[in-house]
Each structure stands twice: as structure tokens, then as C-alpha cells.
Amino acid sequence: MRKGCPYGSHRVVEPKGLLPQPAWKIDNNMEIYDNEILIEVELLNIDSASFTQIEEEAGGEDNRIAEIVNGVVEERGKHHNPVTGSGGMLVGRVEKIGSELEGKIPLKVGQRLATLVSLSLTPLRIDKVKAIHKDTDQVEIEGKAILFESGIYAVLPEDMSQRLALAVLDVAGAPAQIAKLVKPGDRVLIIGAGGKSGLLCLHEARKRAGITGQVIGIAPREASRKRAESTGYCDAVLTADATDALEVMEKVKKATGGSMADLTINCVNINNTELSSILATRYGGVVYFFSMATNFTSAALGAEGVGKDVTMIIGNGYTRDHDAIALNIMRESPVLREIFEELYA
Amino acid sequence: MRKGCPYGSHRVVEPKGLLPQPAWKIDNNMEIYDNEILIEVELLNIDSASFTQIEEEAGGEDNRIAEIVNGVVEERGKHHNPVTGSGGMLVGRVEKIGSELEGKIPLKVGQRLATLVSLSLTPLRIDKVKAIHKDTDQVEIEGKAILFESGIYAVLPEDMSQRLALAVLDVAGAPAQIAKLVKPGDRVLIIGAGGKSGLLCLHEARKRAGITGQVIGIAPREASRKRAESTGYCDAVLTADATDALEVMEKVKKATGGSMADLTINCVNINNTELSSILATRYGGVVYFFSMATNFTSAALGAEGVGKDVTMIIGNGYTRDHDAIALNIMRESPVLREIFEELYA
Numbered sequence: 021m022r023k024g025c026p027y028g029s030h031r032v033v034e035p036k037g038l039l040p041q042p043a044w045k046i047d048n049n050m051e052i053y054d055n056e057i058l059i060e061v062e063l064l065n066i067d068s069a070s071f072t073q074i075e076e077e078a079g080g081e082d083n084r085i086a087e088i089v090n091g092v093v094e095e096r097g098k099h100h101n102p103v104t105g106s107g108g109m110l111v112g113r114v115e116k117i118g119s120e121l122e123g124k125i126p127l128k129v130g131q132r133l134a135t136l137v138s139l140s141l142t143p144l145r146i147d148k149v150k151a152i153h154k155d156t157d158q159v160e161i162e163g164k165a166i167l168f169e170s171g172i173y174a175v176l177p178e179d180m181s182q183r184l185a186l187a188v189l190d191v192a193g194a195p196a197q198i199a200k201l202v203k204p205g206d207r208v209l210i211i212g213a214g215g216k217s218g219l220l221c222l223h224e225a226r227k228r229a230g231i232t233g234q235v236i237g238i239a240p241r242e243a244s245r246k247r248a249e250s251t252g253y254c255d256a257v258l259t260a261d262a263t264d265a266l267e268v269m270e271k272v273k274k275a276t277g278g279s280m281a282d283l284t285i286n287c288v289n290i291n292n293t294e295l296s297s298i299l300a301t302r303y304g305g306v307v308y309f310f311s312m313a314t315n316f317t318s319a320a321l322g323a324e325g326v327g328k329d330v331t332m333i334i335g336n337g338y339t340r341d342h343d344a345i346a347l348n349i350m351r352e353s354p355v356l357r358e359i360f361e362e363l364y365a
Numbered sequence: 366m367r368k369g370c371p372y373g374s375h376r377v378v379e380p381k382g383l384l385p386q387p388a389w390k391i392d393n394n395m396e397i398y399d400n401e402i403l404i405e406v407e408l409l410n411i412d413s414a415s416f417t418q419i420e421e422e423a424g425g426e427d428n429r430i431a432e433i434v435n436g437v438v439e440e441r442g443k444h445h446n447p448v449t450g451s452g453g454m455l456v457g458r459v460e461k462i463g464s465e466l467e468g469k470i471p472l473k474v475g476q477r478l479a480t481l482v483s484l485s486l487t488p489l490r491i492d493k494v495k496a497i498h499k500d501t502d503q504v505e506i507e508g509k510a511i512l513f514e515s516g517i518y519a520v521l522p523e524d525m526s527q528r529l530a531l532a533v534l535d536v537a538g539a540p541a542q543i544a545k546l547v548k549p550g551d552r553v554l555i556i557g558a559g560g561k562s563g564l565l566c567l568h569e570a571r572k573r574a575g576i577t578g579q580v581i582g583i584a585p586r587e588a589s590r591k592r593a594e595s596t597g598y599c600d601a602v603l604t605a606d607a608t609d610a611l612e613v614m615e616k617v618k619k620a621t622g623g624s625m626a627d628l629t630i631n632c633v634n635i636n637n638t639e640l641s642s643i644l645a646t647r648y649g650g651v652v653y654f655f656s657m658a659t660n661f662t663s664a665a666l667g668a669e670g671v672g673k674d675v676t677m678i679i680g681n682g683y684t685r686d687h688d689a690i691a692l693n694i695m696r697e698s699p700v701l702r703e704i705f706e707e708l709y710a
Contacts, residue, residue, distance in 0.1 A: 025611075027611075029611055037611070039610060039611070039671075041670050136672075137669070137670055138666070138670055170671050170672045172669075172672040193669070263382075263383075264382055265372075266370070266374060266382075292383065294387070295386070295387060309679070312661075312665065314661045315450070316654070316660060316661045316664075316679060317450035317451055317657055318386070318387055318450065319661075320657065320679050320680055320681060320682060321386055321450075321451065321452065321483045321485050322384075322387070323682070323683060324481070324482060324483055324538065324683040325372075325384070325385070325482050325486040326384070326515050327482070327515050327516070327683055328681075329683060329684045331678060331681070332678065332679035332681060333676060333678055333679070334654070334665055334677035334679060336668045336674065336675065336676070336677060337668070337669035338668060338669045338673065338674060340674050
């Protein structure tokens with residue numbers, strides 16, 4: 021019996037007492053604990069910021085990129101880029117399931133999965149770098165990795181390409197959270213409606229708000245406005261600069277007949293959009309921030325500064341069954357599948 | 366007739382088009398618009414995270430603290446700490462009410478009030494720093510400030526001292542939000558239970574969770590642990606380092622018989638406590654971040670990294686009637702009033 025911490029702290033080498041993500045080095049010995057899962061890795065999907073940094077450091081040469089990736093993993097026991105602090109995700113096959121987990125989780129040996137926890141906390145060993153795909157930030161390898169008991173993953177579906185599935189899984193949290201929040205008749209505003217997570221949110225918002233609800237998108241440019249509009253999910257798509265709180269407020273006021281949004285979903289990865297989201301939302305409404313560019317104090321003090329009693333939620337990339345909910349949108353919505361196939365797959 | 370924007374956008378100097386809070390610099394000319402209120406300032410109650418940062422930068426020296434506070438206000442037209450992004454509040458007397466507002470709001474010239482909007486968006490001019498109170502994060506000044514039409518404030522009550530009222534109003538949002546969130550029978554965890562907002566939250570948590578609920582405090586040191594315990598509101602007060610996620614998780618696990626908290630309230634103004642808050646909360650529970658030291662991405666990626674489906678809320682300093690709810694705690698709870706009189710008044 022060798023049972024590890026569900027969060028993987030038993031594998032932290034340095035500094036002791038931390039969790040695997042903040043730790044400098046973790047143990048990548050591939051003999052698994054009874055509550056771990058061993059994965060035969062096929063592909064590393066490197067975080068875009070990390071891949072760009074490595075590519076620059078390597079002067080764009082494939083063998084140098086391979087050396088750097090190998091070096092990081094040898095030194096830290098995980099692909100945790102020391103410059104950017106970020107990781108990525110991986111795709112592989114289940115090789116072994118620890119005795120504590122076997123039969124208790126739906127996973128089976130041989131299944132292909134994508135890990136949905138960051139590579140920056142995943143024990144990894146690279147035996148061979150097979151190919152480097154600079155256009156997609158991906159590295160094909162032979163190697164092994166370990167998933168902790170708390171580690172989240174998605175079994176890859178048979179009815180879509182791996183690239184399409186990965187693009188959807190990358191933002192799976194957003195539509196799944198929205199699915200749980202939106203009630204029939206709600207007025208829903210989606211800022212960044214033409215982007216990857218915004219488009220998926222439009223679908224869930226329309227589905228849950230229903231015929232009595234109102235779904236409004238905001239897009240910065242004509243191309244993204246048209247893309248959001250082409251889904252057929254919106255009652256209106258407004259062109260507005262999401263950083264201009266007063267412009268957004270006025271346009272949403274007009275589109276809602278003065279009622280403002282019951283729920284505002286911020287999916288736009290740029291700075292200074294907190295106040296737009298707050299001012300566009302009705303007194304007592306909810307603002308859901310999915311944008312990683314959200315600044316905590318700007319939101320907290322912004323709402324106080326304008327005396328607005330709204331509930332502001334930090335986007336959690338994980339919610340139960342988010343992978344299934346998000347992937348299923350590709351089956352439910354031919355129009356979104358077409359857009360996603362064209363843009364991301 | 367000079368009517369400004371209700372949110373104060375007419376005073377933004379740089380960058381144009383923003384609202385006063387996110388703006389770098391605002392106009393602190395003290396000639397008021399017709400929908401503004403001029404205040405003769407007596408006291409700045411600096412946000413705790415901000416004061417701590419300034420005190421550290423100043424090496425604890427009073428004259429250096431004064432220099433830094435003056436410098437920020439000269440540069441930005443407001444006391445908006447560029448490092449922490451936070452502000453504080455102020456106390457003063459109404460000196461002049463713009464013609465558009467006079468007679469339409471309950472305020473009269475000469476009344477003493479505390480502004481409940483952040484100093485990070487309030488036009489301020491400091492003529493003289495008179496005294497610095499490091500024990501209470503307060504700075505006595507001579508100066509002027511402006512309240513916009515949307516700005517919220519509280520007229521200071523007659524039955525308690527100004528310093529006491531101010532200490533309570535500074536964190537009024539926290540207990541008022543908690544009052545609305547906690548349901549009978551809830552297990553409530555308060556991180557930073559011995560601090561100002563933590564103590565007020567303890568009272569509301571006990572009152573709302575009731576006899577079937579469980580109220581647990583976490584304090585970093587023996588003194589704050591004893592203070593939280595002395596309120597009589599806690600079922601348990603644990604001593605733990607709030608930045609040590611595993612220690613906090615284990616102790617809360619033990620104290621809740623393995624159930625973990627339904628609601629965790631983070632009131633501790635230090636960095637790297639997001640993961641502790643997340644791990645201490647049950648699957649499906651709520652984490653309420655009142656700490657201005659909260660980092661948005663640490664919370665968002667932290668929850669995803671450990672696969673924890675919790676709702677994370679950005680503390681909104683304003684909710685309807687928060688001043689009345691918070692001030693009334695001083696009337697309802699003799700034990701808290703005694704502690705507050707001793708520590709902050």
C-alpha cells in the first residue's frame with residue numbers, strides 16, 4: 021500500500037511542503053502510487069506563451085527546441101517553463117490505473133485521454149522527442165506521465181478530430197458554467213461573443229434562456245460581430261469597445277429597453293473590461309469573469325466605486341462534466357462545428 | 366451649469382475614456398461640478414493591503430509614509446496605491462453641495478460623513494499630513510475631496526465614536542455580504558478570523574448559520590486566535606499559516622469531520638492564500654474573497670489545477686444597506702464593540 025496525497029504533494033522534491041504546481045522540482049519516477057494513473061504520452065500541447073519563448077530561445081531550430089524541452093523536464097520532473105511559468109496539456113493512453121482507483125473511476129486501460137490539469141504540475145518523463153509542430157505548439161514524444169487522484173482529464177471522443185476536441189476542451193469550463201447559471205427568461209450579455217469561449221457560451225445561453233430570454237453579444241470588430249451573428253443564437257450583436265464602460269452601458273441599455281443584463285459573461289482576454297461588465301449588469305445581477313486578464317481589485321473596487329450591488333464570479337476552468345458539456349456542443353450545433361473546424365482544427 | 370457624469374468620467378485626465386477608478390490620473394481641481402459634493406477631509410482610512418505596502422516601502426518611518434502618500438496623490442489626483450491597486454476611504458465634513466443635488470439628497474452642509482467609495486477613484490487634494498496612525502492604518506490630513514453623484518457614503522452615527530464607526534464602515538461590505546449568503550446549518554470557515562473584517566464576519570456567520578451550523582476561524586498567531594475565540598461565536602479557532610494550503614486543508618478536514626466548509630470567507634490581506642481557501646471548501650461550495658491581495662489567475666487556475674468545483678466570488682465592497690448592517694453589529698454585540706473600541710477606536 022502506497023497511497024499518495026490526492027493533490028500530489030507526496031511527489032514534491034523541492035521545496036518540500038508545497039503543492040506540485042508551485043514546486044520547483046517534482047519526482048517523475050514512473051512507479052505509480054496506488055491512487056495515481058500512469059499514462060503513455062503521445063503529444064505535449066505546450067502552452068502558447070511557453071512554446072513561443074522556447075522557440076525564440078532555440079532560434080527556431082527543431083533540435084534546439086527538443087533539447088530545451090528535454091532539459092526542463094530533466095531538471096524539474098515536469099514541463100514547467102521556468103521563464104513563462106506556464107505548462108500546457110498532454111494527450112496519451114492509459115497504461116496503468118492504481119489499485120485504489122481501479123473500478124472506482126470510469127477510466128479503462130488503453131483509453132485515449134487529454135489531461136485537463138496543467139503540465140506545470142504533472143510528473144513527466146520524456147524518452148524520445150519524435151516531432152515538433154511549430155504551427156500548433158505541439159511536441160510528439162515517447163514518454164510517460166502521471167495523473168494524480170485529483171487530476172482532471174477528458175476521454176477523447178471518437179466522432180471528432182483530436183485537434184477539434186483539444187480546441188474545445190481548452191475552454192470547456194466557460195460553456196459548462198454558463199449552462200448551470202442561465203435560467204429561462206434571463207437576459208444574458210456575452211462580451212467577446214465572437215471568440216472561442218464566447219461562441220460556446222452563446223450556444224448554452226440561448227439553449228438555457230430559451231424563447232423568453234434575450235441573448236446579446238458584444239464584439240469589437242465587424243468580423244467577430246458577423247461570426248457571432250452567423251450562429252443564429254443572438255437577439256442582437258453590438259459592436260463596441262469592451263474597455264469603454266460608458267459606451268457598453270449605453271448600448272446595452274438601448275438593447276434591453278433599459279433593463280440591463282441579468283447575467284454578463286466576460287470572455288474577452290484584454291485588460292480594463294471589468295467596469296463595462298459591471299455597468300452593463302442590472303442591480304442584483306451576476307457578472308461571470310472568464311477572462312484571464314481580469315484584475316481582482318479593478319472588479320472589487322469598480323463595483324464599489326459605482327455603488328453597484330452585483331455578484332461577481334471568478335471563472336473556474338473546472339466544473340463537473342465540463343468536458344462532456346463542451347464537447348457535446350460540437351454535436352448539437354452544426355453551425356458552431358463548422359466555425360470551429362475552420363478556425364481551430 | 367456644469368453637470369458631470371454621475372460616475373465621474375468627466376474628471377479623468379489619463380487615459381481618456383476610462384472611468385475614474387481604472388484611470389491612471391484624475392483631475393483633483395476642487396471647483397465642483399453641479400452634481401458633485403465637496404468635502405473638507407479630516408482623515409484617510411487607508412486600505413490595509415495598501416498601508417502595509419507603504420509602511421514596508423517606508424521602512425516604517427512616519428515622514429517617509431507621509432511622502433509616499435503625498436506623492437501618490439500628487440501624481441494621480443487620488444490615493445490609488447500603484448502597487449496594490451487599492452485605496453481606502455475618508456472622513457470629512459460636507460463643505461458644499463452642487464446645485465443639481467441640493468435638496469434632492471438627504472445630506473446637509475456641515476454634516477460629517479464617511480465616503481464608502483474607494484479612495485482609488487475619489488478626487489483628493491492633500492494640503493498637510495498632520496499625523497500617521499500605524500496601528501489603525503489611518504492618516505490625519507488637511508485637504509479636500511470630491512464625491513460624485515453615484516458615490517456612496519454614510520452619515521456618521523451619534524452613538525459611537527468616529528474612529529469606531531470608520532473602522533466598521535471600512536469593511537462594511539464583508540459582514541453584509543455574509544449576512545446574505547449564510548444559511549442555517551452551514552459550515553462556515555473564516556480565514557483571518559481575528560482581523561477587522563473577519564471578526565464582523567464571525568458575528569454574521571454565527572447569527573445566520575445558527576445552532577445547527579458550524580463556524581470555524583483560522584488565525585495566524587496566538588493573539589489573533591484568542592481574539593477570535595473570545596467572541597464566543599466560533600465552534601473552533603485553528604492556528605494555521607493561511608499560505609500553507611495543505612496545513613489548512615488538513616486542519617479544516619479534522620475540524621469538520623471530513624466534510625470541509627460549505628462557505629469559506631477569505632479575510633486575510635496577504636498573498637498566496639487562494640489555494641488554501643479552495644482546498645478547505647467542499648466540492649460545490651462557495652469561496653468568498655474579501656482579501657484585496659487576492660490574485661485572479663491564482664484563484665482561477667488554482668481551482669482548475671486541483672479539479673475543485675467551487676464558486677469563487679470577488680468581494681464586492683458594496684451591497685445595499687451595508688453601512689446599516691455593519692454598524693448595527695456594534696449595537697448587537699457588546700463583545701465585538703469592546704474589541705473594536707480597544708483595537709480601532
